[in-house]
Amino acid sequence: MSIETDSHGRLYLSSELRKKYGERFHVVEYQDRLELIPIEEDPLEAVRDEIGDSLEDKSVAELREDALEKAKQEVGADLGPENRDSEDAAE
Numbered sequence: 001m002s003i004e005t006d007s008h009g010r011l012y013l014s015s016e017l018r019k020k021y022g023e024r025f026h027v028v029e030y031q032d033r034l035e036l037i038p039i040e041e042d043p044l045e046a047v048r049d050e051i052g053d054s055l056e057d058k059s060v061a062e063l064r065e066d067a068l069e070k071a072k073q074e075v076g077a078d079l080g081p082e083n084r085d086s087e088d089a090a091e
Contacts, residue, residue, distance in 0.1 A: 025036040040046035
């Protein structure tokens with residue numbers, strides 16, 4: 001399939017494609033091409049559908065807080081007690 005832009009740079013997709021993929025897309029630019037990635041109406045719901053019940057119906061704020069806490073724990077583990085002391089002394 002091939003489509004062209006109009007004089008304003010707009011792309012028009014057929015109603016068949018819009019029904020199949022939706023009306024919102026993320027545009028990914030590569031060196032030699034563009035790619036349209038459909039955006040789900042509820043992106044979090046789409047993720048839940050893909051990974052199952054592991055999100056336990058948490059809100060975006062709860063997921064963000066959990067991710068931040070886990071990142072802090074991983075950084076603390078990576079630094080280790082000997083490195084944390086030297087970092088504190090440098091300040």
